[in-house]
Amino acid sequence: xxxxxxxxxxxxxxxxxxxxxxxxxxxxxxxxxxxxxxxxxxxxxxxxxxxxxxxxxxxxxxxxxxxxxxxxxxxxxxxxxxxxxxxxxxxxxxxxxxxxxxxxxxxxxxxxxxxxxxxxxxxxxxxxxxxxxxxxxxxxxxxxxxxxx
Numbered sequence: 001x002x003x004x005x006x007x008x009x010x011x012x013x014x015x016x017x018x019x020x021x022x023x024x025x026x027x028x029x030x031x032x033x034x035x036x037x038x039x040x041x042x043x044x045x046x047x048x049x050x051x052x053x054x055x056x057x058x059x060x061x062x063x064x065x066x067x068x069x070x071x072x073x074x075x076x077x078x079x080x081x082x083x084x085x086x087x088x089x090x091x092x093x094x095x096x097x098x099x100x101x102x103x104x105x106x107x108x109x110x111x112x113x114x115x116x117x118x119x120x121x122x123x124x125x126x127x128x129x130x131x132x133x134x135x136x137x138x139x140x141x142x143x144x145x146x147x148x149x
Contacts, residue, residue: 023052023070029090030065030080034058039085046083050076062112064090093118 034040040060047056052070059065065087067076073089080087092108092115095101101116108117 023072025054025068025070026073028067028071028073028076030067030077031063031088031090031092032058032065032080033086034060034063036060042083043080043085046079047076050079064112091117 032043034043037060040058043065044056044058047053047058047065047067050067050069050071053067053076054069055067057066057068065080077087077089092111095114095116098106098116098119101107106116106119111117
């Protein structure tokens with residue numbers, strides 16, 4: 001821990017009011033429609049100006065902006081939308097976390113490579129016991145798996 005971080009910690013500790021709940025450090029991921037490096041710079045500058053933001057990482061290729069800090073997710077989203085760009089909370093999860101990544105409600109052609117749209121539907125996100133049994137039957141991790149091949 002550096003001297004600057006220690007001083008910031010003690011400063012925050014002494015200046016905080018009694019009964020005031022301190023915000024947690026969090027990372028907010030956004031999908032922001034950006035076309036060029038100018039758009040990328042505009043979004044990064046706007047998000048960096050928010051109070052409580054520690055770092056901003058903007059990936060033009062994935063159309064993704066990651067904001068780390070003590071800012072609220074709703075405020076970060078509002079600030080990104082105030083730039084005139086279409087913005088939403090990051091709707092994707094890695095495809096290996098979803099049991100059926102090619103189902104119509106989950107598969108998205110516009111998703112970055114290796115990602116699919118997140119879904120709250122338990123039939124899509126989790127395997128049924130029968131599917132689980134068939135999957136593990138032919139798995140390399142199973143020592144009793146079928147070894148026909």
